[in-house]
Amino acid sequence: MNGPTSMLHDPPPDAVTERAPFVILRxxxxxxxLTIAAFxxxxxxxxxxxxxSEPLFWVPVAVLGGLGLLTLPGVRDSRTPLFVADDHGVRMRHRESWIGLLWxxxxxIVVEPRTGRHDPRVKVVSLDGxxxxxxxxxxxxxxSVDEAEAALASRRPPAAY
Known part of the structure; x- marks a missing residue:
């Protein structure tokens, strides 16, 4: 289909096309x-x-109720990304706010696999360290860890850091 209609829809050769951002969601x-099961x-x-009528039986109630309350924010913030990487840099949740860094x-920036009891994470170190x-x-x-490594490697400019 190299007719005149395909030329109207193709981007010009010098146009910069932005890729969809890489997003990590809960x-x-x-x-x-987990929340429903705990409650x-x-x-x-x-x-x-x-x-x-045994007071000791209230201990699992408190523990499981606390576990349900701990997982509840994960349900409430389900659509809020934890990490976003695009062609300009990364933005990520840091406590209750956002941090953004250009490449x-x-x-x-590394993706650390699971080591012992530590979960896998994407770690970003600021330029000043x-x-x-x-x-x-x-x-x-x-x-997954492999998806994160591949997506971040493809987005980093060659001499970004």
Whole structure:
């Protein structure tokens, strides 16, 4: 289809096309299942503790209720990205706010695999080396370690840092 209509839709050869950003999101279904399971188990233990009138049975109620409350923010913020990388740099959640760095403002960006009890993470080191920011990857997110490594390697300019 090299006719005149295809030429109208093709971008000019010198046009810069931006790729879709690489985004890490929470795995919402996992957080929903964990939250519901924790609250249901807490409710079951609460009924059991009330029925048996044994104060020690309230300990699992408190532990499971606390676990449900810990996973609840993951359900509430399900559509908020944890990490975004595009052709300009990265933006990521840092506590309750956002941090943004251009590619030339980073000393290093690495994807660390699981080591012992530490979950895999994307770590970004600021150019001055004073700040290290990280975002999770793996089971709790929609991105694997291999996908994160490939996506970040393809987005880094050759001499970005």
């Amino acid at each position: 795995r919402t279904s996992l957080y929903v299942v 249901l188990l807490a409710l079951g233990f609460a009924w059991f503790a009330y029925d048996r 030339n403002e980073m000393a290093e 004073l700040h290290i920011y990280s975002a999770p990857v793996g089971l709790s997110t929609n991105v």
